[in-house]
Amino acid sequence: MNRLSKAICIFLVTILLFSLTACSAGERHGRFRILKSYETKQLAIGFRNDDIVRYYVMAALQASAADGTVHNNALHWFGHDPVSIPADKEAMAKIKTVPKRTLIVGVDIDAFPMAYKERDQFRGFDVDLARDVCYRLGWKIEFIPIKAENAYVELSSGNIDVAWGGLALDIGSKQYTTVFPYMEQGLVLVVRDDNRFRSVRKLKGATLAMDSGQYFLDIINADEDLRDRLGAIQRMQGGARACFQSLDTAKVDCILVYKSALWHFAK
Template sequence: MKKMKALIVAAAALSLSALLLAGCGGAPANDKKAEDKAPAKEEKTTLVVGLDNAYPPYGFIGDDGNLTGFDIDLATEVAERNGWDLELEAIDWDAKDALLNQGTINCIWNGFTMEGREGKYAFSKPYMHNEQVVVVKADSGIDSLEGLAGKNVMTQVDSAALDVLEDEEGQKALADTFAGGAAQTIGDYNNAFMQLESGTVDAVACDLSIADYQMAAKPDMFVKLEPLSTENYAVGFAKDGDQAMVDAVNKTLKEMYDDGTIAELCEKWGEYGITIDNWVLVD
């Protein structure tokens, strides 16, 4: 019994010694020094892309419920090659400038026309040729722009097509002949084409790629008229934004063209009207 008590006392003494040593701060002090010496972790760059999620084939919601599209594939590859995180933000297209200037998004990458907007954004180099066109039903009897006189023509709000139709040096004179003296506007092109198909409107003014996508989906339903204008797509950043990011996007897109990635993506989206023939960022 005495031996047992002696062992218990000895064990208690050892435990107390250990606690006292720990209280003196030997190990924690070393940990503190290690923390002080550890370098701060670098914050990873994030590419936050603002887009219209009803703008096929550049950005739209696929059958699986996820965002997809040609421009999304481009942005994904550019972000990966630069070691950036990527965030895709479906936005109200009307609010794009405010979101960009607030820093909620840091670029607009979504079949974004640069002509006429050069003073408002810091653009990447143009990467894709585009046109503004008018689509009508194949059985409409309309075969020229002049045939739109007195017709209901619809386009997307704040779109490049609307800009052309409101521009005195563009096609405003043509738009003045439309029913109501101007083009009607709607929030997205998918609904515009639904109205065209149902006969609610007579024509839709839109980007060439949108027209080609809709015509590829319903080849016997729609035809397009001659172009309203020709232009280019580019990635739009805030005017006083991150020039290093703009330069990196230009450099990476060029590398993707050189190594055949762009050709592969154009082939992937070929059935939606995308073609390597319209790619312009080659230098």
Template sequence: MASLFLAGIMAVSFAACGGTGSSSAASAASASAADSTASAADNTFTVGFDQNFPPMGFKGSDGKFTGFDLDLAAEAAKRMGMAIKYQPISWDAKDAELTSGTIDCIWNGFTISGRENNYTWSKPYMENDQVFVVKADSAVKSLADLKGKTVEVQTDSAAQAALKEKTNISSAFANVQTTADYNTALMDLDMGAVDAVAMDSTVADYKITSGKLKLKILGESIQKEQYGIGFKKGNTALCAKVSKAMDEMKKDGTLTKISKKWFGKDVTTWGKA
């Protein structure tokens, strides 16, 4: 049963590249230039992502990395005149990977909310909700029905952060437990080890639909949020370069084309107020 289930789920300004806090213009420019040369030395744009996070980034049936975010990153790299490198990472080690220079950015359904001051951010490019997923035949029909239940989240995820903040919701649960990735979480749910999984609606929709899983999303969300591209704090140079490529992709319709490939419609919000 578990193996079958697994198969089923298997010309922008620097100011626009966010992050709060300030220093002298000279020192900021110097730091930015230093950071942006990490991969520029070999002309490679290295994107960090969770390989168990479809449709944003994952390993396809052919064994190759694919996904909506990875397609966007590859197109941006091409427009920057750089080679793309997909670097799968452990999600709870993403900050260490970024700080060490192993990756140039985190581009993987990366939620801005709650992390505003931790990275230099691009503009948001997509909206998302944090939601609860339960079995299709579960007696849990609403958020209130989760009282006394066990909920699972991915370690260091936006869902985990949201539940820690929204104690009016999580305090009713019997337990909130963590796991390394959402493939494992949904397997735990399918086997009855947990009552619900808190996760991104974008990923939940894709997994349920593509895998024809007997799961459902509750109508009440935990929070609404936006996805952005996260760079090492202070690396405004690379952020601006990538953002310029994204501006061009928006203008010539490439963002819409890639979105329709993965979602059947344009879900992007790049450049929208």
């Protein structure tokens, strides 16, 4: 390959990489725009290692995926279907007699729209799926708020039977068993598409709203470039819903939220 050809190849690769980066940074979702994406984690469902309840839950979930229930719930909550659960219409027929029980489900109520509380009622995508699973199995259901980092303690103590609800669990953990890593979840820095902020560099003096959780603060503290540009940070008690309300009413300039929440409000 001569020098001219090499130069052309390098130029084209550079243009391609720039285009991909620009697309990622300026990705539009309805009336919103992503300025920056942070680490992505897998949402999964966790059980005690020796608990056979997972086989019943897995069978019911596979049947739910096969008849379109999972897909329809995804469309309702996200406007599209980013969920990956293997479908098997014969799954329920493969399990033996299902014993009667109450399934205690640990959910992260700060992970809107995967799981949250509204007027003392548990709601969300994962909550709907868990209810559907229990309906198919003839079980009662109870929800308890937990955090992903406490999944092992909650499971091993018997406080919950399954950790499931906006939880980025440790897929490789030997302390508990995870099944069906079903969806990617990550934080995104979001602005309204009609405002003047088109890049992180233009956020000088801007006001950011985010959830009050420690994970959100850790992300901001690790991003010195963004942190040093911001004029103020508001830690919202109402989570993603409060953040989007503040962004919609121009009380803040940008928000840090889970991408699933962006999908929900942009649909």
